[in-house]
Amino acid sequence: GLAGCATAASLAARGWRVSLLERHAGLAAEASGNPQGVLYLKLSAHGTALSQLILSGFGHTRRLLEQLHRGVDWDDCGVLQLAFDAREGERQAQLAAAFPPELLHLVDRDQARQCAGIDVAQGGLFFPEGGWVHPPSLCQWQATHPLINVLTHREVLELDRVDDQWCARDGERVLASASVVVLAGAAEIKRFAPSADLPLKRIRGQITCLAQTPASQALATVVCAEGYVAPARLGEHTLGASFDFNNQDLAPTRAEHAGNLQRLREISEDLLQRLDADTVAPEHVQGRAAFRCTSPDYLPIVGPLADREAFAQVYAALGKDARQVPHVPCPWLPGLYINSGHGSRGLVTAPLCGELLAAWLCDEPLPLPSVVAEACHPNRFALRALVRGKSQASKVQS
Missing domain, CATH: 3.50.50.60 (FAD/NAD(P)-binding domain)
Structure with missing residues (x-):
């Protein structure tokens, strides 16, 4: 790896x-x-x-x-980290004060929409060199x-x-x-x-893949909240990722696909609909699981x-x-x-x-x-x- x-x-x-x-x-x-x-x-x-x-x-x-x-x-399309709650908003304000704006800077909701190309419910922190x-x-x-x-x-x-x-x-x-x-x-x-004896721990993570649609091509940057969604690569968007500290099986599960789709809904209801993911059944989507090591x-x-x-x-x-x-x-x-x-x-x-x-x-x-x-x-x-x-x-x- x-x-x-x-x-x-x-x-x-x-x-x-x-x-x-x-x-x-x-x-x-x-x-x-x-x-x-x-x-x-x-x-x-x-x-x-x-x-x-x-x-x-x-x-x-x-x-x-x-x-x-x-x-x-790869693509340096930028990364938008949404301020999805008050605590995250405070953390982002501290970061914006500590680092130069060309590395990261705060954006309000309208600016976040312009960065992302889709409707989002919050502003957040934008990393222009990320992707x-x-x-x-x-x-x-x-x-x-x-x-x-x-x-x-x-x-x-x-x-x-x-x-x-x-x-x-x-x-x-x-x-x-x-x-x-x-x-x-x-x-x-x-x-x-x-x-x-090294204290390494495996944490299972599962991603979900959704086919690009004509409407989802508007997504211009990676958008993160509790999860993330990326602009399409070769016609496919990646959503993720789950955190499971107990499951040691790498077979993708319906429950974690459902969790990723819910995280997508929390990121952008607009993008959920653009991807036709508001009606998709979790058992009908594709993805993969792997173990992080921390x-x-x-x-x-x-x-x-x-x-x-x-x-x-x-x-x-x-x-x-x-x-x-x-x-x-x-x-x-x-x-x-x-x-x-x-x-x-x-x-x-x-x-x-x-x-x-x-x-x-x-x-x-x-x-x-x-x-x-x-x-x-x-x-x-x-x-x-x-x-x-x-x-x-x-x-x-x-």
Whole structure:
């Protein structure tokens, strides 16, 4: 998907030979396989590490997309985020005050109608450089580098280290071996012992696809509220997406199609009618489901991985006093890196995180502020666990 292909592309651009192992018949067959993903900035007005990552990642992805076919692979048609309730309106006002208007700006209802080309019930926040992307096209383009060897139908079940080589196996058979491995398989990386403790969660999401009509061609920009709808790509609009924390089945459901249609109604009753979707039965529409992969703090997990048990021993002093950081080398697992946990923001965060990993591996200056890179680091969870252990012990004593 996006994380794996981005990492492979960033390394290949620096001269690395990369074997890209894909368990399906082709790339981008899971969460990165949707026909349209929304490219926009879900920011905080307070300059958080996540906001800094999103801001930098947005610009990086936009530059990459210039290499692709506008209108088929992507379109910078803009994104309109409706102020669907008072709380959202307040959040948008704070953002508009914190960022330059060429990046995002408030629009009233009439202006929102002009941007969208359809009737909407509210104004909102407009991102003029946002739009939609066909993620498989981005993945395919990134994987075409001559130093990347795409190996399909290769499902890695085990990962072990022999001498100075990591070996990816599907049982007895070695699928590939190398001194460096990057785990970029979303929550599936928890199947491997070194990364099994990472707190990654799968969240099911389902999209609904509706055929373009002559009347729906008026839709000029992506429009979002609780869900989203995009202008048509190759004659088809994408609606989405559901969030289901419990269902582990990828078969599309009637209930979630109905939910997406209801979200479309909340976005624009006008567009619902233009698409003839006010009378369509949910069981008669098409779509697909996939699993997003997210972390507890919503930041991706990117960087080198340490030996969890050795880390806890080496830095045990942090459990007594979090201010006293021992000057001891971290017990890294040699050549093992992670690029996962991008949630629903992978279009914005995954490509830049591929660059971040490549910079680490090539000993280059990082493409992000060190505070942002540290916020994404895999070790953050083990570090917090040590500090929490200290604080919990203090509470018990008191």
